[in-house]
Amino acid sequence: EPEVTQTPSHQVTQMGQEVILRCVPISNHLYFYWYRQILGQKVEFLVSFYNNEISEKSEIFDDQFSVERPDGSNFTLKIRSTKLEDSAMYFCASSEGEQAPYFGPGTRLTVT
């Protein structure tokens, strides 16, 4: 069964450093998403991406965040200058269209 994959599974970084989280969405899906879950809190939307551009973003997705689809398979989330409060599980998801997004296993980001 096709699945969304994410690397790395755990990333530790120092405050102020840049991080790139990587995702390989399901191959025939057209919509890509990043969500995050801070420990003990709910899953929060960051951004959706379609046809090589952002289709929607939340207030969390400020200028420190960017997304890119550098080739036909990868989808990345970059945080330019990490803050302590960016520590969370980051989930990539993809969907064919209006159907439910399928989530990857997540990357645990720890900012020290």
Next chain:
Amino acid sequence: DQQVKQNSPSLSVQEGRISILNCDYTNSMFDYFLWYKKYPAEGPTFLISISSIKDKNEDGRFTVFLNKSAKHLSLHIVPSQPGDSAVYFCAASGSRAGNQFYFGTGTSLTVIP
């Protein structure tokens, strides 16, 4: 701003009985609803969906009911099995592709053998 609420943080049910998980939403523009199941250290796994043109959708042991006038949906699992023990999230969206889904805070279900 909690547009989707799951007021029961936890639920315990005997194996073989029915589990009922509830979810309320505030935004009348939501017209597509999802339930996800999540195990620790894994991503959410899609279970079942319902659009606002329906009031019920079934898939095997899982049934979702939607009451649009009350802005309420529920997930019924029958019969419950120990492997169903997980955190269950409801999520809601306008149905335009690429729209964000708003998630509830989750209900931790424990099915007791």
